[in-house]
Amino acid sequence: MESLVNRRDQVELRLGLGLGASRWEACRELVAEAIRVGMIPTINSMLVIGLVSLPGMMTGQILQGSFPNAAVTYQIVVLFMSAAATARGLVAVLLVAVLQMAYRRLTSRDHQLRLERLRQVP
Numbered sequence: 001m002e003s004l005v006n007r008r009d010q011v012e013l014r015l016g017l018g019l020g021a022s023r024w025e026a027c028r029e030l031v032a033e034a035i036r037v038g039m040i041p042t043i044n045s046m047l048v049i050g051l052v053s054l055p056g057m058m059t060g061q062i063l064q065g066s067f068p069n070a071a072v073t074y075q076i077v078v079l080f081m082s083a084a085a086t087a088r089g090l091v092a093v094l095l096v097a098v099l100q101m102a103y104r105r106l107t108s109r110d111h112q113l114r115l116e117r118l119r120q121v122p
Contacts, residue, residue, distance in 0.1 A: 023107035038090045
């Protein structure tokens with residue numbers, strides 16, 4: 001919502017002036033940005049694994065006597081599965097929320113931006 005308010009001019013430019021953008025095409029970039037922002041915590045936690053923190057599964061396998069390479073490999077697989085699940089959930093939630101609630105509520109069927117429907121939170 002904040003991006004839509006801050007970049008109102010760009011969205012209205014795409015919607016108007018005969019550029020031929022539909023309301024989805026005008027807002028698509030904002031949706032992609034919201035997905036990127038939503039993935040930042042997961043990616044940041046992946047960056048520090050092994051340097052700053054030792055994940056429980058990897059540490060447990062090493063203490064149990066497994067080879068460190070195998071423990072690291074399993075931990076990497078688990079991290080990628082977690083990141084993929086986060087991304088999939090984020091995309092699903094954002095697309096449902098944005099398409100069904102925000103995007104259709106804040107644009108009209110005539111492809112006009114309707115920010116007066118947006119309530120400002122103090």
